[in-house]
Amino acid sequence: MNGHVHIRRILVALDASGASQAALEAAAQLAEQMEAELLGLFVEDINLLRLAGLPFAREVGFPSARTRRLESEDMERALRAQAARAQQALAQAAERVRVRWSFRVARGMVAAELLAAAESADLVALGMTGMQVSPRLRLGATAQAVVSGATGAVLVVSQGVCLRSPVVALYDGSPASVQALELAARLLPDEEQRISVLVVADDPQQARRLEAEAAARLKKNGVQARFRLLAEADGASLRRAIQSETPGTLVLAAGMTALRDETIQELLEAGDCAVLLVRQEGAKKTKSRGKRSRPQGSSD
Numbered sequence: 001m002n003g004h005v006h007i008r009r010i011l012v013a014l015d016a017s018g019a020s021q022a023a024l025e026a027a028a029q030l031a032e033q034m035e036a037e038l039l040g041l042f043v044e045d046i047n048l049l050r051l052a053g054l055p056f057a058r059e060v061g062f063p064s065a066r067t068r069r070l071e072s073e074d075m076e077r078a079l080r081a082q083a084a085r086a087q088q089a090l091a092q093a094a095e096r097v098r099v100r101w102s103f104r105v106a107r108g109m110v111a112a113e114l115l116a117a118a119e120s121a122d123l124v125a126l127g128m129t130g131m132q133v134s135p136r137l138r139l140g141a142t143a144q145a146v147v148s149g150a151t152g153a154v155l156v157v158s159q160g161v162c163l164r165s166p167v168v169a170l171y172d173g174s175p176a177s178v179q180a181l182e183l184a185a186r187l188l189p190d191e192e193q194r195i196s197v198l199v200v201a202d203d204p205q206q207a208r209r210l211e212a213e214a215a216a217r218l219k220k221n222g223v224q225a226r227f228r229l230l231a232e233a234d235g236a237s238l239r240r241a242i243q244s245e246t247p248g249t250l251v252l253a254a255g256m257t258a259l260r261d262e263t264i265q266e267l268l269e270a271g272d273c274a275v276l277l278v279r280q281e282g283a284k285k286t287k288s289r290g291k292r293s294r295p296q297g298s299s300d
Contacts, residue, residue, distance in 0.1 A: 005179045005278070007034040007153070011121035013114055013146075014042045014086035014103075018159040019127025024093050026155060026163045026274055027125035032097035033186065039121055040090035040103040042083040043113045049075055111145035118150045128158035128271055139269050147268065148261065153183070153278045158271040164248035165192055170238070172200040173210050176253035180278040181214060184251040185223045187276075196245050197225045200238070200258050204231055235263035247273045254279045 012027040014020050024040075031038050049072065087103045094101035106113040118124045126143055139147075147154050157163075169184035171177045184195050197214055201207035207229040218225050230241055238258055242250060250273050252259060268275050 005122075005153070005183050007036050007122045007183075009039055009121045009123075010034075010036050011039045011041060011114075011117055011124045012090070013124070013126040013142075014040050014090065015127075016082045016085070017127055019157070020086075021089065021127070022157045022159050022161055023125045023127040023155070024089060026157045026161075028093040028097050028099070029163050030123070030125070030155065030187075031094070031099040036099065036122070038090065038094050038099055038101040039117070040086065040101065041114065041117050042086045042103070042105050043110045044079045044083070044105060044107040045110050046108050048079070049107075051075075111142045111149070114142070114146050115149050118146070118152060121152060123153040123155060124150050125155040125157070128156055128268065139265055143268075144265070147264070147277065151279060153276060155274065155276045156268050157274045161271070161274055163187060163274050165189065166196055166245065166247055167249045167251065168196045168198065168242065168245045168247035169251040170198050170200055170242075170253060170256065170259070171210060171214050172253070172256050172258070173213060174253060174255060174280075176255045176278055176280040178217070179280060180251045180253040180276075181217060182221075183276065183278055184249075185218055185221055187249055187251070188223065193222060194224045194226065196247070197227050198230055198238075198241055198245070199227055200230050200256060202231070204229065207231060235260055235266075238263060239266060242267065243270075249274045249276065251276045251278065253277075 007030070010027050010031050012024050014024065027038060030036070083105050090101055090103050106117070114124065114126070124146055126146055128139065128143060143156060147156065165188070167184050167187050169181050171181050181197065188195060195218070199207050199210045199214065201210055211227045211229065215225060215227070228241060228245070230237060235258065250267065252264065252267070252275065254264075254277055264277065
């Protein structure tokens with residue numbers, strides 16, 4: 001299939017949250033399918049360390065509710081313990097699916113460190129760790145920064161969500177949507193050879209042409225598709241169409257006319273499926289540099 005996407009290195013953002021664990025499991029599953037390497041990154045948040053250094057910083061014990069001064073040494077120790085647990089979780093996940101892995105710790109602003117590390121990866125997997133605002137999640141600032149700033153693909157999952165069927169892809173004929181279609185097909189379990197494709201077009205004639213084009217691309221790989229034509233390519237129509245498909249995994253292409261930033265954010269914040277956002281390979285890189293990193297472990 002033209003527009004072949006090479007996923008060789010998958011960066012996963014690791015922390016102490018349940019959403020991070022979900023991202024790790026999804027990244028490991030994807031690494032197994034793509035025969036890719038897992039790169040784990042734990043970021044020591046410089047803001048937390050600065051907070052711990054302030055004279056008025058306090059922590060509240062549970063369940064005693066007692067307060068005591070928050071010391072920098074305590075925060076350093078807590079972060080080292082979290083990093084050790086993150087490395088152990090990564091090693092276990094990678095060994096379970098038998099893929100290569102490496103792990104490192106960086107210190108700095110979380111979003112900036114992730115974006116800097118993403119420059120050497122083909123895909124970034126991160127958990128939805130924003131605040132819960134009924135009836136949906138709110139995308140956190142770090143996730144927003146990575147989704148908008150990463151130059152490669154981004155996989156976002158919330159706690160309790162994994163890569164699963166049905167796989168639904170959006171297609172408008174753009175180079176990025178060609179790559180999204182290919183990735184969607186590669187996500188299918190071995191026993192399943194059908195995906196759902198939402199064809200986004202301005203008129204029925206163009207939609208039919210794009211459907212035939214997508215079907216031909218998929219047929220070369222032995223994959224069939226169920227198509228739905230969307231002549232109204234606005235954000236509200238897209239959201240309704242996607243929701244009616246009840247996707248287990250949703251694959252989107254950045255740069256589609258109908259996919260405004262707010263539409264992508266709303267789809268991510270729905271939180272009921274894994275969302276894979278694909279960008280055309282060769283996009284201009286966003287420069288971001290971290291202050292310091294420490295390699296912690298690896299496995300071949």
